[in-house]
Amino acid sequence: MTVISSSIPRRAGTATSLTRRMSGLGKLAVIGAVVLVSACGLPRSGPNKKEIYAGSVDRGGNTHVIYVNDHVARTANFSPAYGFSSDFRNASTVGADEIRAGDVLGLSIWENVDDGLLASMGTSSTALTELQVDSQGYIFVPYAGRVRAAGNTPDQLRQLITQRLETQTPDPQVMVTRMAGDGATVSVMGKVNAQGVYPIERPTRTLSAMLSKSGGVAIEPEIAVVTVKRGNSSGKVWLKDLYTNPRNDIALRPGDVVLVEEDQRSFTALGALGGQTKVPLGNEQINAVEALAMVGGLSTALADPTGVFILRDEPQGVARAVLGSNAIQGTQRMAYVLDLTKPNGLFLARDFMIRDGDTVYVTEAPFVQWQKTIGSITGTAAQVGTIDSALGG
Structure with missing residues (x-):
């Protein structure tokens, strides 16, 4: 009995030590996992500047990343113009009284004889109503045949019909009226x-x-x-x-x-802004400053004012002028960079015009990611402490 009772405390001590070791290892494992996740998996509003630069043509990508200066602002301010050919x-x-296909005409014809071509016995006039101009623009008048009405005014048509009839009846008098149809x-x-x-x-x-x-x-x-x-x-x-x-x-x-x-034109605002949405341009021309203001400006808690990007597909002619190369072929992807911290940064943003289909994207400040990393570590450390307490550490 004595041997059995003396062995129990030693086993209990061994279990406690093992639990403490496991608790310590658990802390290290959790903290290591947090650091790993914070480096690549933290939530954010989009790519950072470094990632955008990595896709530039200079680094093997397919996007021209261009810092905006006075030359770029002037050259890129191309806007497809509206207008008539x-x-x-x-x-x-168009003459307001021209006859058109589909019009319904009325003719009144007077003949200077008692027994005329068209008039009934004892009358000198004939009324022809409901003469519809056919799809080819003609009407049919007895003894005058098919007469082109479309494109003529009522007076011009009157003269044409008179010329056709006067070879068969002396001194005919013709009157033409539009019965229906607006011409x-x-x-x-x-x-x-x-x-x-x-x-x-x-x-x-x-x-x-x-x-x-x-x-x-x-x-x-x-x-x-x-x-x-x-x-x-x-x-x-x-x-x-x-x-x-x-x-x-x-x-x-x-x-x-x-x-x-x-106006159906619009741009899309994304990133560290007061709002992320598709925005109607609302006027013939707006600049980058106005575009930022329309979505509430840069987020003071998130935005990097050195990383304001205007993303667009630039037509060949404009791309050649901006890049200074006639070797450019076809439409080019362009990422224009505005640094609002420079002395003339806001002036350049004011001079840079936003175009239909543009994407205005603002990157997050590096410090924001650092804050998120620290918050992730400290928050998880608190959770680890809770787990440790539950394990009896």
Whole structure:
């Protein structure tokens, strides 16, 4: 009995020592794991500057990383212009009273004889109603045959029919009236106060006049874009350019479709900013400072002001001018870098224009990652202490 009782304390001491060793090893293992995870697995808003630079063309990547200076700011400020082609601008105005296919005409014909070609016995006049202009632009008049009506005014058509009939009846008198159909029409759609199909009349032969006829635009003029579709072609113009440049106030043609819509251009904001979202440009041109302000500016707790990137696909012509090389072929990926800590950094950002489809990305400051690492270590160490206490350490 004595031997058995004396052996029990020694076994208990051995178990306690083993538990302490395991607790110590557990601490080291957990701390080591935290350090490893903090180096490569901490949450963040995106790549850091070093990782972006690693993808540059100079380092074997496919992106040109370019620091913005005065030359770059001027050269990269290319913006695809809206406007109408020469076909739109050179089109002549349409006569408001021209006859069109689909119009319904009425003819009144007087003959200077008692027994005329068309008139009934005892009458000297004949009324022909419901003469619809066919798809090829013609109408049929007895004894005159097929007469081209489309493209002529009612008076011109009257003369044509008179010439055809006067060889068969003396001194015929013809009157032409449009019974139905508006002749030349234009469809006005979109952000206007009164959508509809409008005739091209003398006061509404031009684009600006037709927009006024439809009640004007229903959105802010600064963001209104007007598109005119004509057959298989189309052109668009800023509303303000329509009124400031007379050449944009084009003559309308029959069948034109006029669409007024809000500017659809946008940029995407990501990274250490006050907001991460897709942002409408909201105006014809905005610069990088305005773009940052539109999403709440740089995050004071996260952002690295030396790492403001503008990412875009640059067309060949602009890429060649920026890089100073005519060997550049095709569209190029560009990452423009703005360092707001430099003396003229904010001026350069003010001069650098944001384009449709751009991505504005701001990297996190290196200190932020360090804080996250320390927080991860200290937070996990506290958890380890809790585990140690549970193990009896």
